[in-house]
Amino acid sequence: MNRRDALQRMGIGMGYSLSAASLASLFHACQSEASTSTTAASEALPSAFFQPGEARAIRGLLDILLPATDTPSASELGVDRLCDLILAEVYSPENQAAFRRGMQHFFTDFADDRALGNATAAQLRTLVERHTTQLSSAERTRVESFWQGSEAPSDPALLPEYERFRFWRSLRQLAIAGYFSSELIATEHLVYLPVPGPYQGCIPLEDVGGTWALR
Amino acid sequence: MPLFDENSPMEYDAIVIGTGISGGWAAKELCEKGLKTLVLDRGRNVVHRRDYPTANDDPWDNQYRGQLSHQEMQHYPVQSRTGYITRPEHVHFFVKDTEHPYSEAAGTRFDWIRGYQVGGRSLVWGRQSYRWSEMDFEANARDGYGVDWPIRYRDIQAWYDYVERFVGVSGQNEGLSQLPDGQLLPPMELNCVERELKKGIEANFSERLLTIGRTAHITGDQPIGTRGVCQSRNRCMRGCPYGAYFSSNSSTLPAAEATGNMTLRPHSIAFEIIYDDAKGRATGVRVIDSQTKQTLDFKARIIFCNASAIASTWILLNSTSRRFPQGMGNDSGELGHNIMDHHFKVGASGTYPGFEDRYYRGRRPNGFYIPRFQNLHPKTNRKDYLRGYGYQGSANRANWMRGIAEFGFGADFKDQLFQPGPWQIGMTAFGEVLPYHDNYLSLDTERVDQWGLPTIHFSTTIRENERNMRKDMALAAAEMLEAAGFKDVSPYESPYGIGLGIHEMGTARMGRDPKTSVLNRWNQIHSVPNVFVTDGACMSSAACQNPSLTYMALTARAADHAVRELKRMNL
Numbered sequence: 001m002n003r004r005d006a007l008q009r010m011g012i013g014m015g016y017s018l019s020a021a022s023l024a025s026l027f028h029a030c031q032s033e034a035s036t037s038t039t040a041a042s043e044a045l046p047s048a049f050f051q052p053g054e055a056r057a058i059r060g061l062l063d064i065l066l067p068a069t070d071t072p073s074a075s076e077l078g079v080d081r082l083c084d085l086i087l088a089e090v091y092s093p094e095n096q097a098a099f100r101r102g103m104q105h106f107f108t109d110f111a112d113d114r115a116l117g118n119a120t121a122a123q124l125r126t127l128v129e130r131h132t133t134q135l136s137s138a139e140r141t142r143v144e145s146f147w148q149g150s151e152a153p154s155d156p157a158l159l160p161e162y163e164r165f166r167f168w169r170s171l172r173q174l175a176i177a178g179y180f181s182s183e184l185i186a187t188e189h190l191v192y193l194p195v196p197g198p199y200q201g202c203i204p205l206e207d208v209g210g211t212w213a214l215r
Numbered sequence: 216m217p218l219f220d221e222n223s224p225m226e227y228d229a230i231v232i233g234t235g236i237s238g239g240w241a242a243k244e245l246c247e248k249g250l251k252t253l254v255l256d257r258g259r260n261v262v263h264r265r266d267y268p269t270a271n272d273d274p275w276d277n278q279y280r281g282q283l284s285h286q287e288m289q290h291y292p293v294q295s296r297t298g299y300i301t302r303p304e305h306v307h308f309f310v311k312d313t314e315h316p317y318s319e320a321a322g323t324r325f326d327w328i329r330g331y332q333v334g335g336r337s338l339v340w341g342r343q344s345y346r347w348s349e350m351d352f353e354a355n356a357r358d359g360y361g362v363d364w365p366i367r368y369r370d371i372q373a374w375y376d377y378v379e380r381f382v383g384v385s386g387q388n389e390g391l392s393q394l395p396d397g398q399l400l401p402p403m404e405l406n407c408v409e410r411e412l413k414k415g416i417e418a419n420f421s422e423r424l425l426t427i428g429r430t431a432h433i434t435g436d437q438p439i440g441t442r443g444v445c446q447s448r449n450r451c452m453r454g455c456p457y458g459a460y461f462s463s464n465s466s467t468l469p470a471a472e473a474t475g476n477m478t479l480r481p482h483s484i485a486f487e488i489i490y491d492d493a494k495g496r497a498t499g500v501r502v503i504d505s506q507t508k509q510t511l512d513f514k515a516r517i518i519f520c521n522a523s524a525i526a527s528t529w530i531l532l533n534s535t536s537r538r539f540p541q542g543m544g545n546d547s548g549e550l551g552h553n554i555m556d557h558h559f560k561v562g563a564s565g566t567y568p569g570f571e572d573r574y575y576r577g578r579r580p581n582g583f584y585i586p587r588f589q590n591l592h593p594k595t596n597r598k599d600y601l602r603g604y605g606y607q608g609s610a611n612r613a614n615w616m617r618g619i620a621e622f623g624f625g626a627d628f629k630d631q632l633f634q635p636g637p638w639q640i641g642m643t644a645f646g647e648v649l650p651y652h653d654n655y656l657s658l659d660t661e662r663v664d665q666w667g668l669p670t671i672h673f674s675t676t677i678r679e680n681e682r683n684m685r686k687d688m689a690l691a692a693a694e695m696l697e698a699a700g701f702k703d704v705s706p707y708e709s710p711y712g713i714g715l716g717i718h719e720m721g722t723a724r725m726g727r728d729p730k731t732s733v734l735n736r737w738n739q740i741h742s743v744p745n746v747f748v749t750d751g752a753c754m755s756s757a758a759c760q761n762p763s764l765t766y767m768a769l770t771a772r773a774a775d776h777a778v779r780e781l782k783r784m785n786l
Binding site for chain 1: 271273274275278279280281282283284285286288403404405406407409410434444445446447448449571572573574575576577578579612614615616618619620621622623624625626628629630632633634635
């Protein structure tokens with residue numbers, strides 16, 4: 001039931017698979033490969049925010065959330081590095097601390113950073129499923145209230161769950177915003193039109209062929 | 216620009232303090248009428264096109280994708296209250312609060328949003344341009360709040376025509392008494408879902424109407440001078456390389472320059488209008504050069520004070536003399552009082568089912584407008600509050616960001632985020648704040664800024680009338696969306712502080728009586744007629760329409776009067 005709900009949600013907008021954007025994406029198989037090797041090199045760079053094991057696990061999570069399809073995966077675009085940079089430089093100390101607490105709750109099954117760094121793809125996938133498709137509808141309602149409210153719940157027993165899901169939402173936001181605002185995605189897989197000319201308010205979607213890259 | 220240099224004179228026919236939306240108009244009108252005019256701004260020069268460094272930046276051109284670092288954010292504790300100013304593509308057109316401090320009375324806030332550069336906030340304004348109506352000029356007289364406006368709509372109507380033709384305002388005339396028709400360029404289009412809302416409102420509410428926003432952008436086929444047609448890039452706040460929207464930099468200052476009569480002096484902090492007790496008139500303006508720290512006196516026959524609603528009054532309060540120990544023109548004790556704004560951050564949102572196969576082209580820098588419909592006549596009278604509000608909003612299709620607060624992941628989840636999402640809509644009300652004597656600013660001579668000048672202390676808050684109006688603003692928005700067939704309709708109200716609307720006004724109000732007001736019907740200080748204040752400080756009431764167009768019309772009108780009076784040797 002829940003899985004079906006989730007699939008239905010995913011179905012929104014699926015009717016337009018023959019868009020200009022997905023046609024354009026056929027040309028980018030080679031570019032994706034090129035960027036993969038860049039990522040491999042960047043793996044050696046020290047993180048500004050994450051511990052080494054955290055960095056590896058976060059990269060794994062991001063690629064489960066946004067895997068390679070006919071468009072690159074999150075890590076192929078360096079979204080993991082971008083998340084690390086924004087967390088280190090843009091997040092306030094309070095928000096950094098809250099993110100860390102939530103991340104620790106999220107990875108609570110792993111004894112230390114070393115163990116986390118050795119997490120298998122299957123283990124990470126189980127974690128992601130536990131925070132998405134496997135939630136009961138009661139849990140979803142509670143999580144949505146966590147996401148909408150700006151204040152932590154007054155019941156201390158709810159706090160670890162609250163912080164865990166706030167972390168998960170922050171990570172999703174960093175990942176999705178970072179991925180779709182990257183140059184490659186915007187210019188090659190979305191419809192990039194920096195100088196549109198006079199506004200047209202109601203035209204056939206097929207005349208555009210995808211989502212506008214710029215907001 | 217003809218910039219002040221070591222050969223420039225120290226004496227002029229006129230001085231204009233400030234180059235924002237009203238100062239630009241004062242400069243243009245006075246120069247075009249032949250007056251040698253010194254135009255002062257406290258900030259750096261910003262030359263149209265040349266000084267728009269981010270105008271063509273894409274999201275990925277910024278390392279934090281449109282955010283400032285936490286360290287940079289420390290400079291903007293007030294500016295960041297807006298939620299949109301602290302973005303790297305336009306933050307350079309706003310002040311660092313750490314460099315320009317002020318204080319707020321305990322338990323109150325005043326959100327003072329400022330842009331200290333040539334062009335001021337005309338570079339970054341919202342561009343919505345509406346006339347006031349007869350009802351707005353009569354409001355104070357009718358319900359007794361504030362003082363009666365010394366002018367009526369007929370006094371300003373021709374000046375609205377005049378400024379609209381130069382500004383270029385796009386929109387649709389609707390023949391409404393509460394929102395007079397203007398000299399408008401072709402309207403921008405509503406999108407599919409906004410058209411549904413328009414139909415739904417017209418079918419269900421006899422007094423209500425939705426129209427496209429009236430905005431200071433050039434539309435249609437005809438450029439105005441060197442200004443081109445709007446390209447729907449929606450990067451306006453960075454400065455427009457096409458000159459498609461009106462700013463002092465793109466429009467009035469180049470017009471003033473073309474006369475050969477303007478001398479522009481940036482980095483000039485005007486802090487006092489000099490009053491000659493013997494002559495009984497103002498003789499000039501005292502300035503600190505922010506680069507050399509020198510104090511300089513400039514002389515002129517007339518002075519236009521257009522430093523902004525708050526800063527103009529700060530200059531007047533700081534201009535003390537034997538005649539005016541409480542600040543220039545402050546015989547009434549009203550100088551600095553009656554601060555108004557438009558209260559907002561309240562409205563409703565929803566989604567619209569259908570139209571999955573429709574979309575739009577362009578990033579329209581404009582939305583829809585629902586003009587005021589409450590307290591228009593006995594049938595629409597409210598028992599719980601006076602005056603009214605209008606809505607501004609827009610509809611669009613959700614993009615990939617809808618995937619954040621979701622429970623999906625993986626290949627299918629990701630691929631569907633490449634397609635446009637459902638249609639969503641949001642609308643926000645902008646309501647009139649009444650003039651209250653107890654909403655005020657004062658000089659704090661203990662706490663001085665880096666130039667040793669007094670800072671400002673604010674005490675402002677909304678009161679019962681505004682709070683009651685806010686309830687109706689949220690409910691009426693939700694009611695219209697529901698009646699028009701929108702789903703997931705949810706009203707909202709967020710915290711608001713006076714000033715956040717960036718329509719602050721009223722601190723040196725116009726009036727008929729020198730005992731209760733600062734300025735007369737021509738924006739002259741009652742007791743110092745060669746000083747004119749034509750920015751937001753002059754307003755006797757706030758109405759609920761965006762005010763810049765009215766400041767422009769009042770400025771052109773006052774400049775015309777000033778030059779006629781000069782010719783008659785009355786000034």
